[in-house]
Amino acid sequence: MHEPDVADPLAVVVPHTHWDREWYSPFETMRFALVQFLDELIEAMEKDPELPVFLLDGQAVILEDYTEIRRGHRNRLKALVEAGRLRPGPFYVQPDEFHVSGEALVRNLLIGCRVSREYGHVMREGYLPDTFGHVHQLPQILQGFGIDTFYAMRGFGDEVDATGTEFLWRAPDGSRVRAHWLAESYSNAAVLTGDPETLSLHHGVLVGYDRLAELLQRLQARSGTGVLLLLNGGDHLRVQEGVPAMVRSLDAAQKRDGGPRLRLGGLEEFHRLSAERPGPGSEISGELRHGRSHDVFDGIGSTRTPLKVLNENTEARLSGIAERLEACAALLDGRSQHDSLHYAWRELVKNYAHDSICGCSVDEVHQEMQVRFARIRQVADAVADDALARIAHTAASEPDTDPRRIPVVVVNPSAFPRGGTVTAEVLPDLGAPLGQRRFGWTQSEEGADWSGYALLGPDGRRIPFTVEPGTAVNVADTLDRRKEVYRDRIRFQAADVPALGSRVHHLVPAAQAPHQPTREASGTRRTARSLTNRWLSVEVAPDGTLAVTDLRTGRRSTGLCELLDDADAGDTYGHGPLPGDRPLSSRDANWSVEPGSEDDTLLARAVLALPAALTPERDARTGHTVDVPVTLLLRLPPAADRVEVDLTVDNRAEDHRLRLRIPTGVHTGESVAESAYGLVRRPAKAPACEGWRDQPTGAQALRRFVALEEAGAGLAVFTEGLHEYAHTDGHVLEVTLLRSVGWMARQDHPMRPHKVGPMLPTPDAQCPGQQHFRLALRPYAGTGHTVDLYRTAEEFALPLLTHAVQSSRPGPAPGAPPLGLAVAPASVVLSALKSAEDGDGVVVRVFNGSAEPVTASLVTAFPLASAVLCDLEEEPQHDTEPQAHRTLRFPLPAGRIQTVRLRPAPSGAAATESTVGR
Known part of the structure; x- marks a missing residue:
C-alpha cells in the first residue's frame, strides 16, 4: 500500500465492539451473546490474516468471562492476543468515574493490565468511549500506567469549538494526555461497505451522514493532525464480515477521488501516526461533565442510592x-x-x-x-x-x-x-x-459480672x-x-x-485495679431537644430541622436537614421534573423527639404524607397519599466536631425524589466537593448550554463530602454513598437521598426528548421499603482548612477497631516489629496501604489534596530496609539507598498522587532518618 506523506489526511479503520457486560439484559444473558461473539471473532481472525487487529473495548474482563465458559478456547484466544491482533485492556471493565473512588480506578487498571498480560498483550491506550463524564485526575491516573492518550465521546462542552477533536488534557499536578474527542461517536463507521456512496450512519441528533465523504469531511474539519479515526463497531456488534476487502475498496475509491486514504489498524497505530505529526496546540484542564453533543446523564448520582x-x-x-x-x-x-x-x-x-x-x-x-x-x-x-x-x-x-x-x-x-x-x-x-x-x-450460663470489673487505659x-x-x-x-x-x-x-x-x-x-479515681470522660450533655459537647451544640426545632452552633466561634446555622419531596417523571438516567410541581416539606409534619439509646443520641420522628405515585398520564402526582415514616437519629460523639445523622425512610411512595436541604449560611458562588484524588470547585451558575443535547440540571457529583466556604467560615456535609448534590441558591446545599422511578429509559422524559436506551420497567428502582442513610455536618474555619475535611471523612467512614484477646490463637509473632505509620501534613491523604502486588513489601499510596506543593512525610514505627517511589503500577521510579530508617520525606506537588514501596528491615535493625528525593 502507498504510504501517504505525513501531511496527507489518513483514516485508520479500527474494527471493535463496545461490550456492556450487563445492561438491558443481566450478565449471564449478555455472556451467552459474548460467547457467540468471540467464537465468531476467533474463527474470523484465524481464517483471515488480512484482518490485522480487533479492539476489545479497552477492557479485559471479557477474556475471563469467555474462557470461564469456553475453557478449551483459551489457547486460541491467547495466541491472537500474543500476536497483537486482539487488543485487550488496559481497564478491567469500562468504568464509571464519579461514583467510585480514585483508588477503585487505579485497581481497575491494575487488574486490567495484569489480566491482559496473562493473555499476552496490554493495550496502553486510554480508551473510555462511553463513560458518563470524566474526573479531573484521570490524566494523572492514566500516566501512572504508562498511558498518554485518552479517547472519549462524552463529557465535552463548548470548549471543543476551540480545541477541535485533538487537544491536551491536564491534571492538577501537570500530567497531560493527548485527548481525542469521538465527535461522531464510537460507532462512526459501524455500517461499513465497500462503496463510499452507501456507507451511512445516523446516531443521535448530531451524528448523521449518508456517505463516506460526508463523514470524512466532518472529521477532517475538526482534526489538527489529519489522522482520522473510523471506528467499525458499536454496542455488542459482532465482527463485520469482509472488512479488509471493504477497506481496500474504499481506499481505492479515495485514491481515485483524492480523498483521505484508508488503512486497517488499531488505536496503537492511530496513536503512532498522530504522534508523527505536529501535536495539539490546545490544552484544557478540569473535569469533563458537559453534554453538548452526547449525554452525560448527571442524574445517575441519585439512581438506586x-x-x-x-x-x-x-x-x-x-x-x-x-x-x-x-x-x-x-x-x-x-x-x-x-x-x-x-x-x-x-x-x-x-x-x-x-x-x-x-x-x-x-x-x-x-x-x-x-x-x-x-x-x-x-x-x-x-x-x-x-x-x-x-x-x-x-x-x-x-x-x-x-x-x-x-x-x-x-x-x-x-x-x-x-x-x-x-x-x-x-x-x-x-x-x-x-x-x-x-x-x-457448651458456653456456661454463668459468666463474668462486669459490674465488678474496671477498664484500665494504656496509662493504667x-x-x-x-x-x-x-x-x-x-x-x-x-x-x-x-x-x-x-x-x-x-x-x-x-x-x-x-x-x-x-x-x-x-x-x-476491680480489686486488681488502682484505687485512684476513674479518669473523667469529656461527655456529651443531653437535654430534651439538644446535644452539646465541647465543640458543638445541636438542637431539634419543632419543625424537625436542626440548628448547629459552633461553640468555638459562636456561628449558628439553622433550618438544616429539611426534607423536600417532589415528583419524578424521569428514569434511571435522570430526574424528570413536572411543570408547576411544588416540593412538599417535612416542616409541615408533626415531629416528636425522644432520647436515643446512647447518651450522645437523640431520636426525632415524623410521618410524611406523600402522593402515592404519578397519575397514569404521568403529567401530575395522584391525589391519593401514603404515609412515609421518617426517623432521624442524631449523634454528637463526645470528642467529635461533627454532628452525625442516621436517617431512615420507609419509602411507600413511587415516582418521587427526596432531598435534604441544608442552608449553610455561607454565601458563596462555588461549592467544593471531593472527587477522585482531590477537590473540585464548581460554580453555582450553570454554563451556557444553548443547543446542547444534554441540558445541565444542576446536579453535581461528590465522593464523600461537599462544602460551602468563605474566608471566615465553612460548613461541610459528609455522606455515605449519596453522590448527588445541588448548589444553586447562594448558601443552600441540597443532597439527594433517593429518586423513585420505575423505568430504565423513558422516551417521554420531560428533560430529554430523545431515546437513550430500551424502555424497560425497573420496579426495584422505586427503592421501596426501609432505606438507611448516614450523613454528618461539620462547621469549620473556612478557606485554607478544607484539607482537614479528608480526615473527618475518614473518621466518619472508618471506625476504630477493637479485639478482646481471649483465645490461644493466633499467638504473638516472635520478634515482630512495632506497628505504626503516620502521614503528614494533613493535606497529604492516605489512599491505600496494601501488600505489594508481587508480595515484596508493602505499598503506601498518598496524594496531595491541596493546591500548594508540600513536603510529604511518612513516619513508620518499624525500621525500613528501603523505600522506592513507584508509579501506580508499582514499577520503580526512584530508588533509595537501602538503609534502616523510619522517616521518609519527599516533595509532593499540588494534586500529585504518589506510590511508595516500603521494605521492612530485619528485626532489630537500627533506625535513622532518610530523605527520599525525586
Whole structure:
C-alpha cells in the first residue's frame, strides 16, 4: 500500500465492539451473546490474516468471562492476543468515574493490565468511549500506567469549538494526555461497505451522514493532525464480515477521488501516526461533565442510592479496613492474605462498569450486584477479623495466666492519631476454650459480672465503660471445632490511638485495679431537644430541622436537614421534573423527639404524607397519599466536631425524589466537593448550554463530602454513598437521598426528548421499603482548612477497631516489629496501604489534596530496609539507598498522587532518618 506523506489526511479503520457486560439484559444473558461473539471473532481472525487487529473495548474482563465458559478456547484466544491482533485492556471493565473512588480506578487498571498480560498483550491506550463524564485526575491516573492518550465521546462542552477533536488534557499536578474527542461517536463507521456512496450512519441528533465523504469531511474539519479515526463497531456488534476487502475498496475509491486514504489498524497505530505529526496546540484542564453533543446523564448520582450506599460501605470495609489491617499483620508475621483481597477487588470492580454502579440497568443486574457485594463483604470481614486478631495478640504479647485479666486492643486504621467511642465484644465465659480443639463444649450460663470489673487505659488509669449484655452471637473456631458463643459488648472512649497502630486496654477485676479515681470522660450533655459537647451544640426545632452552633466561634446555622419531596417523571438516567410541581416539606409534619439509646443520641420522628405515585398520564402526582415514616437519629460523639445523622425512610411512595436541604449560611458562588484524588470547585451558575443535547440540571457529583466556604467560615456535609448534590441558591446545599422511578429509559422524559436506551420497567428502582442513610455536618474555619475535611471523612467512614484477646490463637509473632505509620501534613491523604502486588513489601499510596506543593512525610514505627517511589503500577521510579530508617520525606506537588514501596528491615535493625528525593 502507498504510504501517504505525513501531511496527507489518513483514516485508520479500527474494527471493535463496545461490550456492556450487563445492561438491558443481566450478565449471564449478555455472556451467552459474548460467547457467540468471540467464537465468531476467533474463527474470523484465524481464517483471515488480512484482518490485522480487533479492539476489545479497552477492557479485559471479557477474556475471563469467555474462557470461564469456553475453557478449551483459551489457547486460541491467547495466541491472537500474543500476536497483537486482539487488543485487550488496559481497564478491567469500562468504568464509571464519579461514583467510585480514585483508588477503585487505579485497581481497575491494575487488574486490567495484569489480566491482559496473562493473555499476552496490554493495550496502553486510554480508551473510555462511553463513560458518563470524566474526573479531573484521570490524566494523572492514566500516566501512572504508562498511558498518554485518552479517547472519549462524552463529557465535552463548548470548549471543543476551540480545541477541535485533538487537544491536551491536564491534571492538577501537570500530567497531560493527548485527548481525542469521538465527535461522531464510537460507532462512526459501524455500517461499513465497500462503496463510499452507501456507507451511512445516523446516531443521535448530531451524528448523521449518508456517505463516506460526508463523514470524512466532518472529521477532517475538526482534526489538527489529519489522522482520522473510523471506528467499525458499536454496542455488542459482532465482527463485520469482509472488512479488509471493504477497506481496500474504499481506499481505492479515495485514491481515485483524492480523498483521505484508508488503512486497517488499531488505536496503537492511530496513536503512532498522530504522534508523527505536529501535536495539539490546545490544552484544557478540569473535569469533563458537559453534554453538548452526547449525554452525560448527571442524574445517575441519585439512581438506586441504596445500592450506592452499599457500595460505599463495602469498599470502605475492603480498602480502608481489611486491606490495611492485612498489610499490617503481614509485617508482623509474614503471612499474607493478599490473594483473598485480590479476589474481592476483582469482584468489586466488576460492579463498577458504567451501566452497573450508575444504576441504569434492568433490575436483575442490580440484584446480582448485591450478591457480589455480599461476597466481597464476607471476604473483607474474614480477612479483617483474622488480621485484627493477629495484630491484637501481638500487641498484648505479655503472657497473662489469669483469664480474668482481658487485654482489649484498640486498632486505628487511619494514618493519623485518633480517638473516639469504641465497642468491643467480650466473652463472659472466661474459661471458654477458644483456639483449642474441643468437642462437646457448651458456653456456661454463668459468666463474668462486669459490674465488678474496671477498664484500665494504656496509662493504667480507670476508664468509664458501659455494657450491653449478650448482644453479639456467632459461631467461632471454624478450624478448631465450631463453638457457639454469646458475647457482651462494652463501650468506652479510646484516646490517642497511634496512626495505623494500637493501644492496649485491660478489663480486670476491680480489686486488681488502682484505687485512684476513674479518669473523667469529656461527655456529651443531653437535654430534651439538644446535644452539646465541647465543640458543638445541636438542637431539634419543632419543625424537625436542626440548628448547629459552633461553640468555638459562636456561628449558628439553622433550618438544616429539611426534607423536600417532589415528583419524578424521569428514569434511571435522570430526574424528570413536572411543570408547576411544588416540593412538599417535612416542616409541615408533626415531629416528636425522644432520647436515643446512647447518651450522645437523640431520636426525632415524623410521618410524611406523600402522593402515592404519578397519575397514569404521568403529567401530575395522584391525589391519593401514603404515609412515609421518617426517623432521624442524631449523634454528637463526645470528642467529635461533627454532628452525625442516621436517617431512615420507609419509602411507600413511587415516582418521587427526596432531598435534604441544608442552608449553610455561607454565601458563596462555588461549592467544593471531593472527587477522585482531590477537590473540585464548581460554580453555582450553570454554563451556557444553548443547543446542547444534554441540558445541565444542576446536579453535581461528590465522593464523600461537599462544602460551602468563605474566608471566615465553612460548613461541610459528609455522606455515605449519596453522590448527588445541588448548589444553586447562594448558601443552600441540597443532597439527594433517593429518586423513585420505575423505568430504565423513558422516551417521554420531560428533560430529554430523545431515546437513550430500551424502555424497560425497573420496579426495584422505586427503592421501596426501609432505606438507611448516614450523613454528618461539620462547621469549620473556612478557606485554607478544607484539607482537614479528608480526615473527618475518614473518621466518619472508618471506625476504630477493637479485639478482646481471649483465645490461644493466633499467638504473638516472635520478634515482630512495632506497628505504626503516620502521614503528614494533613493535606497529604492516605489512599491505600496494601501488600505489594508481587508480595515484596508493602505499598503506601498518598496524594496531595491541596493546591500548594508540600513536603510529604511518612513516619513508620518499624525500621525500613528501603523505600522506592513507584508509579501506580508499582514499577520503580526512584530508588533509595537501602538503609534502616523510619522517616521518609519527599516533595509532593499540588494534586500529585504518589506510590511508595516500603521494605521492612530485619528485626532489630537500627533506625535513622532518610530523605527520599525525586
